[in-house]
Amino acid sequence: MEEYCSSCFIFFKTIESCPRSLIFQKGQLDEIFLEVIWVLSSVLPVLVFSALVLHSFFKRTSRGFFIFAGLILQQIIVALLKKYFAQARPKGACSTSFGYPSGHSCFAAGLFTWLILEVVILHDKIPFKSPRFYAMSRNFCIFAAPLIPISRYFLNYHSPEQILYGLITGLLCTIFLFGALMAIMMHQGHGRFYHSVVSKIWKKFKFHDNFLHHHHYTDEAKNDETEVEQAVELQKHRSIHPFRDTVRYFFEKYVIKASLMFQEKEYDELQAI
Numbered sequence: 001m002e003e004y005c006s007s008c009f010i011f012f013k014t015i016e017s018c019p020r021s022l023i024f025q026k027g028q029l030d031e032i033f034l035e036v037i038w039v040l041s042s043v044l045p046v047l048v049f050s051a052l053v054l055h056s057f058f059k060r061t062s063r064g065f066f067i068f069a070g071l072i073l074q075q076i077i078v079a080l081l082k083k084y085f086a087q088a089r090p091k092g093a094c095s096t097s098f099g100y101p102s103g104h105s106c107f108a109a110g111l112f113t114w115l116i117l118e119v120v121i122l123h124d125k126i127p128f129k130s131p132r133f134y135a136m137s138r139n140f141c142i143f144a145a146p147l148i149p150i151s152r153y154f155l156n157y158h159s160p161e162q163i164l165y166g167l168i169t170g171l172l173c174t175i176f177l178f179g180a181l182m183a184i185m186m187h188q189g190h191g192r193f194y195h196s197v198v199s200k201i202w203k204k205f206k207f208h209d210n211f212l213h214h215h216h217y218t219d220e221a222k223n224d225e226t227e228v229e230q231a232v233e234l235q236k237h238r239s240i241h242p243f244r245d246t247v248r249y250f251f252e253k254y255v256i257k258a259s260l261m262f263q264e265k266e267y268d269e270l271q272a273i
Contacts, residue, residue: 005094016157017042018094038154041147045107048141062202062209063128067114070177074110074170078103081169090159102158105166106173108148113174115142121182123244127210185212185242186251211242 008018023035052068055061078101087100115138128134149167152158158166185194194212202209243251 008094012039012043013094015043015046016095016097017151017155020155034154037147038151041144041151042104042155042157044144044148045104048107048111060205060207061128062207062211065207066181066211067111070114070174071107071110073177074106074173075103077173078106078166078169087162089162090156093156093158095157099158100162100165101169102149102152102162102166104152105149105158105163106170108145109167109170110174111141111170112145113171114178117174117178121244121247122242126242127212182242 005013005018007021012018017039019035019039023031027035049068049071052064052071055064056068081101082098082103085100086098089095089097089099093099119138122129149158149163152163153160184198199209
């Protein structure tokens with residue numbers, strides 16, 4: 001451990017983001033500027049976690065809970081992997097804990113992947129995309145996330161290998177969790193399971209579900225038989241399907257079709273026996 005670690009502010013030392021004091025003492029102006037960027041980037045996960053906690057407490061939305069729970073689960077997995085591999089950090093790091101894989105890099109990859117999946121897969125009319133500052137905060141996190149693993153290398157907290165496997169861990173965990181969430185929303189035809197079971201859980205704990213619309217168009221049109229069918233289709237599109245039209249078309253054409261073909265094949269094999 002370097003000498004400057006003992007003089008580091010307790011806040012930076014606690015969150016393992018100590019700046020290198022030698023850079024500020026003898027470095028050029030551009031080196032000092034980059035060091036500030038690396039320290040701020042390394043602190044970013046703590047700021048995002050704090051914002052998610054405050055958001056969950058005051059806003060109590062389903063999306064905030066999903067992201068927060070996913071990031072927490074990733075860090076638990078990282079902690080278990082660190083204990084299992086027990087690999088030391090680079091020589092001179094301001095931390096004596098294990099460093100394989102990098103928790104900061106896992107966080108960065110997880111947040112980046114989740115936000116990109118939201119942009120690519122989910123339609124723009126989904127409720128959580130309507131607030132004014134959603135796009136700005138999303139874009140900031142997407143562009144700032146890559147700086148986190150870079151900062152861990154330059155601040156000498158992780159080796160390139162530890163950063164790489166942290167990124168892979170965050171990527172795989174997020175793809176699995178996001179896929180599982182989408183599968184739950186699409187379960188039972190047009191998502192009846194999510195509406196009948198999960199939505200009741202949100203209401204019980206006084207959470208606002210901002211993933212899906214819950215307008216009952218059929219109730220509004222029940223006195224006009226000519227509008228019932230149209231209302232049902234509108235409810236399916238806006239209230240149940242979170243996917244973009246192109247994604248839903250691909251899902252229905254290939255994934256569901258492949259699943260039905262597989263089930264028919266199994267049935268034919270059983271009949272042959």
